[in-house]
Amino acid sequence: MSAPEQPPGGALAEPSGGATKNLGIIAGGGELPRAVAEAARAAGRSVFVVPLIGSFSEDWVKDFPHEFHSPGEPGRIIRTLKTAGAAEVLLAGKVDRPKFSEMKLDAKGMLLLPKAIVAAKKGDDALLRFIVGICEDEGLKAVSVAEAAPSLVAGEGALGRIAPGEEHFGDIIQAFKIVHALGALDVGQAAVVCEGLALSVEAAEGTDAMLARIATLRESLRGTAARKRGVLVKALKATQDAKTDMPVVGVQTVRNAAAVFLAGIALEAGAALILDKAAVAAEADRLGLFVFGAKP
Amino acid sequence: MSAPEQPPGGALAEPSGGATKNLGIIAGGGELPRAVAEAARAAGRSVFVVPLIGSFSEDWVKDFPHEFHSPGEPGRIIRTLKTAGAAEVLLAGKVDRPKFSEMKLDAKGMLLLPKAIVAAKKGDDALLRFIVGICEDEGLKAVSVAEAAPSLVAGEGALGRIAPGEEHFGDIIQAFKIVHALGALDVGQAAVVCEGLALSVEAAEGTDAMLARIATLRESLRGTAARKRGVLVKALKATQDAKTDMPVVGVQTVRNAAAVFLAGIALEAGAALILDKAAVAAEADRLGLFVFGAKP
Numbered sequence: 001m002s003a004p005e006q007p008p009g010g011a012l013a014e015p016s017g018g019a020t021k022n023l024g025i026i027a028g029g030g031e032l033p034r035a036v037a038e039a040a041r042a043a044g045r046s047v048f049v050v051p052l053i054g055s056f057s058e059d060w061v062k063d064f065p066h067e068f069h070s071p072g073e074p075g076r077i078i079r080t081l082k083t084a085g086a087a088e089v090l091l092a093g094k095v096d097r098p099k100f101s102e103m104k105l106d107a108k109g110m111l112l113l114p115k116a117i118v119a120a121k122k123g124d125d126a127l128l129r130f131i132v133g134i135c136e137d138e139g140l141k142a143v144s145v146a147e148a149a150p151s152l153v154a155g156e157g158a159l160g161r162i163a164p165g166e167e168h169f170g171d172i173i174q175a176f177k178i179v180h181a182l183g184a185l186d187v188g189q190a191a192v193v194c195e196g197l198a199l200s201v202e203a204a205e206g207t208d209a210m211l212a213r214i215a216t217l218r219e220s221l222r223g224t225a226a227r228k229r230g231v232l233v234k235a236l237k238a239t240q241d242a243k244t245d246m247p248v249v250g251v252q253t254v255r256n257a258a259a260v261f262l263a264g265i266a267l268e269a270g271a272a273l274i275l276d277k278a279a280v281a282a283e284a285d286r287l288g289l290f291v292f293g294a295k296p
Numbered sequence: 297m298s299a300p301e302q303p304p305g306g307a308l309a310e311p312s313g314g315a316t317k318n319l320g321i322i323a324g325g326g327e328l329p330r331a332v333a334e335a336a337r338a339a340g341r342s343v344f345v346v347p348l349i350g351s352f353s354e355d356w357v358k359d360f361p362h363e364f365h366s367p368g369e370p371g372r373i374i375r376t377l378k379t380a381g382a383a384e385v386l387l388a389g390k391v392d393r394p395k396f397s398e399m400k401l402d403a404k405g406m407l408l409l410p411k412a413i414v415a416a417k418k419g420d421d422a423l424l425r426f427i428v429g430i431c432e433d434e435g436l437k438a439v440s441v442a443e444a445a446p447s448l449v450a451g452e453g454a455l456g457r458i459a460p461g462e463e464h465f466g467d468i469i470q471a472f473k474i475v476h477a478l479g480a481l482d483v484g485q486a487a488v489v490c491e492g493l494a495l496s497v498e499a500a501e502g503t504d505a506m507l508a509r510i511a512t513l514r515e516s517l518r519g520t521a522a523r524k525r526g527v528l529v530k531a532l533k534a535t536q537d538a539k540t541d542m543p544v545v546g547v548q549t550v551r552n553a554a555a556v557f558l559a560g561i562a563l564e565a566g567a568a569l570i571l572d573k574a575a576v577a578a579e580a581d582r583l584g585l586f587v588f589g590a591k592p
Contacts, residue, residue: 096514174481181477185470187494191483198483198499204513205496213509217500218392 022046023148024086024140026077026131028055028093032145032248035275036092037064039149048084050077053104055095071095074131075108078138089140090148091132108134145246145273152277154249156269159291160281164264168231171195172266172294175233183237189247192262194222194230207234207253214260223261228288232257232265234272250275254283254291264290271296318342319444320382320436322373322427324351324389328441328544331571332388333360335445344380346373349400351391367391370427371404374434385436386444387428404430441542441569448573450545452565455587456577460560464527467491468562468590471529479533485543488558490518490526503530503549510556519557524584528553528561530568546571550579550587560586567592 023045027033033056037047041064049066051058056068065084069077081089105113116130132142146153158164164172175193178201182188188202190210199222202210211232214222223229234247249265249272257265265284267274274280274291284291319341323329329352333343337360345362347354352364361380365373377385401409412426428438442449454460460468471489474497478484484498486506495518498506507528510518519525530543545561545568553561561580563570570576570587580587 096516178478178481178483181481182474182497185474185477185494187474187487187497191499198481200501201478201483201497201499203487203494203497204517205509209509209512213501213505216505220392221500 021087022048022085023143024081024084024089025049025148026089026091026135027051027061028091028095029057030094030248031250031275032273033093034058034060035152035273036090036145036149039151043149043151045148046085048081048086050080052095055093070104070109071131072103072105072109072113074112074134075106078108078135078140081135081140082138087141088143088148089132089135090143090145092145095131146270152273152275154267154269154272154274154293156293156295159274159277159293160284162264162284162288162290164231164266164290164292168263168290171231172233172292174198175231175266176235176268176294179233179235183235186237189237190232190234192230192232197221199230207232208256211256211260211262214262223263225261228261228263230260230262232262233267234265235268236271246271246273248273248275249280249291251279251283254280254287254289258287258289262289264292266290266292266294268296269293317383318344318381319439320377320380320385321345321444322385322387322431323347323357324387324391325353326390326544327546327571328569329389330354330356331448331569332386332441332445335447339445339447341444342381344377344382346376348391351389366400366405367427368399368401368405368409370408370430371402374404374431374436377431377436378434383437384439384444385428385431386439386441388441391427442566448569448571450563450565450568450570450589452589452591455570455573455589456580458560458580458584458586460527460562460586460588464559464586467527468529468588470494471527471562472531472564472590475529475531479531482533485533486528486530488526488528493517495526503528504552507552507556507558510558519559521557524557524559526556526558528558529563530561531564532567542567542569544569544571545576545587547575547579550576550583550585554583554585558585560588562586562588562590564592565589 023040025033025037025047027049037049041047047064049061049064051061051066051068053068053070067080136142171193174196175191178191178198179189182201190202190207192199192214199217200210200214234249236246249267280291319336321329321333321343323345333345337343343360345357345360347357347362347364349364349366363376432438467489471487474487474494475485478497486498486503488495488510495513496506496510530545532542545563576587
């Protein structure tokens with residue numbers, strides 16, 4: 001389509017300004033973009049979505065005004081968002097590192113491609129920062145998920161009924177140290193530590209696979225059905241500026257952590273997202289894990 | 297048995313001194329202890345082996361004077377080594393973190409157990425340093441594998457016929473950075489980087505499993521049969537003092553790296569061990585990988 005669709009309520013016709021500034025969401029894969037779009041709309045904002053071809057494969061976007069584009073079409077993306085009246089933009093969700101040779105490019109994309117390839121070689125975060133930077137150069141204000149959808153941000157303390165015990169704080173601290181060290185090198189966002197031993201550390205495979213392999217370790221090293229042990233920590237990479245990629249925990253993360261008998265999950269309060277707090281708390285309570293927001 | 301066996305040649309009766317000082321090897325699992333024992337013997341030293349119950353499960357030890365002990369019996373281990381005339385000791389091979397509650401303990405082991413548990417909580421290296429420390433307290437000189445078996449130490453440059461290309465040096469440097477950062481936190485010894493992206497990082501699962509999961513990543517991120525990409529780096533942890541646990545590469549490491557289409561393996565010259573240099577070079581050449589010793 002050549003022009004953005006109007007939402008049923010014609011929300012995009014509203015004048016922008018204040019908390020009701022129109023929000024453009026460049027949407028990758030996973031559950032985050034939907035959570036952000038719905039939370040922002042629930043907070044009274046008009047939302048326009050640009051799902052990225054190659055990364056986005058969800059159905060929910062039909063409930064929002066939207067227009068699909070390739071990540072190689074920054075010119076079209078920006079034009080679309082401006083036409084839709086978006087004053088602020090955020091990039092949410094997982095973006096596959098593109099195969100530059102197969103990507104659909106617009107004129108701006110061709111112009112920027114050499115820089116994009118350089119950015120991509122520095123890591124996924126550098127590529128995301130590059131895309132956000134292009135939007136800012138064009139006068140769109142880049143905002144974080146925390147700004148656009150503050151209800152998703154992890155708070156301090158235990159989310160459900162279970163809190164970490166004294167015996168868990170050493171592992172929580174150690175796992176934060178590991179994730180911060182890895183994050184400074186743009187490696188991953190997550191690590192699991194069990195009684196001082198790093199069981200599993202995330203790189204390109206993602207948190208789900210990182211958790212699953214804990215089951216392959218000897219029982220003496222990890223938790224069991226009889227005794228939950230070990231803590232998952234997810235934290236922002238130092239190379240991430242919170243505008244592009246805060247760590248995310250959802251119900252499935254809780255289930256995956258429970259499946260390998262972890263004692264709980266710890267996040268940095270104010271610097272991580274919880275996709276559905278009520279559901280995550282209920283699932284953590286049901287499965288006997290803590291989900292804890294540590295003071296930054 | 298209550299007294300160490302004498303080797304057929306009665307080698308342990310020799311007076312110790314100089315390069316022929318009797319060497320005691322406390323042997324964990326894997327191929328390293330055998331390589332060290334054979335290299336040291338080939339260099340003219342008398343060797344006595346204490347295979348650790350619970351970690352050691354090899355057959356070769358029958359070719360050496362030896363006596364099995366539990367890692368909870370430091371008193372007996374030291375007495376055995378002294379009776380055998382060992383002046384120097386080294387701990388080689390993989391030692392499973394013991395289940396302290398199930399471990400066979402001697403009097404010294406019981407006395408030291410609280411400290412050992414504290415050390416174990418700090419990580420595997422802390423535990424190994426603790427065991428080596430006990431030996432040193434008792435007058436045995438702790439030596440590194442590099443000192444006991446210098447022929448195993450990685451040298452500078454390409455081991456086989458294939459050298460890394462210019463395009464690999466960025467990945468080699470990045471992977472060294474990651475391993476050093478992880479090592480400072482006692483996490484792991486190895487990482488794989490492919491064109492700027494950290495594909496896989498080692499924690500408790502070991503290098504073999506860390507390499508194998510690269511096959512589960514999308515082809516766009518990693519090497520393929522048609523095009524080898526990515527570099528494995530193994531390096532000493534900053535928390536390791538080279539007396540206990542230098543990184544080790546053998547023929548199987550080369551095969552595992554080739555199986556996930558890596559371009560090569562890089563080690564720090566002087567700070568890594570290659571179990572059989574001729575065989576590793578031949579296998580690397582056959583499979584089309586480089587094995588490279590970088591200047592420290």
